[in-house]
Amino acid sequence: MSAETSEAELGDAGGPQYTTAGLPASRRRAYWREALSNTFGSVDMKVPDEVEHGSIRTSLVGSLQAVTVEGDPHRAQRTRKLIAGSGNDEYVVVKVLSRGTVRVEQDARETCMSAGQLFVYDMARPVQLTVPERFHTKSLALPRRALGLSESDLHRLTATPLGDRSPLGRLVTPFLSHLVDTAGSYRPQTGESVARHAVDLIQTLAEEHLGFDLQDTPNAARMTLLRIQAHIGEHLADRELTPEVIARRHHMSVRSLHKLFELEGLTVSRWIQQRRLEQCRRALSGHQARGRTIAAIAHHWGFASAAHFSRSFKAAYGLSPAEWRNAALHAPQENTR
Known part of the structure; x- marks a missing residue:
């Protein structure tokens, strides 16, 4: 994920922070489109002609990038051409939708997510997200290899709600939401430890979704x-x-x-x-x-x-x-x- 900070400020957590607040209406659309593209890498962004409000807060927790976004409708598309020309295709994005709805299309699946749901998409393959209304999301970007999944298993994981009907999912979703909220506030050693636990939780939730026997995984006791x-x-x-x-x-x-x-x-x-x-x-x-x-x-x-x-x-x-x-x-x- 990109770290460009054009017309952005650095927040307390050291990551770029964007907001349309204070900008004249004539500048908000171009600014918001660039802010979204800078944050999520090589993505073709389509935003409405009129943008009322948008804000992005980014920070790090350990090696994970945490992103909170609130704003107006838009469509984000990552094509094969954009993937080939970018250097950030080794990440997956784990996203909690706090408000609004979003349609996610990846790996021949199209799913409409609603508030409270958690889902994953892979930056290494084409993906499209369509947000039809005002929204609020919290995301973690982590290396693809961190999940320890095969390519075929990762294909089965994307663009589908994770854990919304399981006790583990009801534990993981608020944990990740709170982690994004507090990212950047931890001391380095604590942040690394918290990030490892977060990855373990995401990995176990993914394994549960894929039907693995969790009693046979190293994280079962945890x-x-x-x-x-x-x-x-x-x-x-x-x-x-x-x-x-x-x-x-x-x-x-x-x-x-x-x-x-x-x-x-x-x-x-x-x-x-x-x-x-x-x-x-x-x-x-x-x-x-x-x-x-x-x-x-x-x-x-x-x-x-x-x-x-x-x-x-x-x-x-x-x-x-x-x-x-x-x-x-x-x-x-x-x-x-």
């Missing part, structure tokens, strides 16, 4: 762990959430559950406590916390003892819950991350 962590996240407020309960709900022994969490370097209970502390920290940072006691917030997120919560909170963040809330009232943006 995927099981992620499913359990998602379950924990949905039940953090349940004070009865114990390793025994979690293991029973996932049809495994407590010993197997603990062994899975060795991948995180934490015990199950410690991982639950950290997630609960994070939720309490966010609650204490919000304006809605002014009308709630600290004990009520701790109780809501599964802490049975206010004293235990206060000790754990200060050990994790260096401030007592009251000190954190007071600091948040004066500098809320610094404490809500």
Whole structure:
């Protein structure tokens, strides 16, 4: 994907940022067409005669490029001729459609995607995307080889919704959406680690779609762990959430559950406590916390003892819950991350 920055600014994440805001109407169409082409490489872009609004934010997370696009209808076509003359055909694009619809045509398939769906297209082969209305998308571009798929398997994967009816898909789609939102905010080592996990998730989702036996893949344990962590996240407020309960709900022994969490370097209970502390920290940072006691917030997120919560909170963040809330009232943006 191209890194040209004609009439673009560099954002906090270091990637080119484009917006039509502030441009006269006579210049917006040409600017928006060039912005889309610069971002997505050698693509023939067709946009309406009148463009009202468009914005593009790009950033890196590890070796992956994250792109958020919001704008007006357009059509993007990548032909064999354009592919032959470009140097960015070694990528696939994984895209989450946040708003609007898009018709994707690749590998003899034509599919209309709707908001909330995730799909993949391959930059190495002809593709066309038609967006008939205002839209919002979040994309990750990653090397084709990262998915570890044969050419025939990759052909079967493109231009089709992935995981929209599976538990794994319902886990992966919001994760990737949030990753694009936060790309560029990670320290280099953290970004590389997050990017590897993202690729593992995409690869496993692709294997599930293709009908592979996930129990035979190297990522099986990681995927099981992620499913359990998602379950924990949905039940953090349940004070009865114990390793025994979690293991029973996932049809495994407590010993197997603990062994899975060795991948995180934490015990199950410690991982639950950290997630609960994070939720309490966010609650204490919000304006809605002014009308709630600290004990009520701790109780809501599964802490049975206010004293235990206060000790754990200060050990994790260096401030007592009251000190954190007071600091948040004066500098809320610094404490809500």
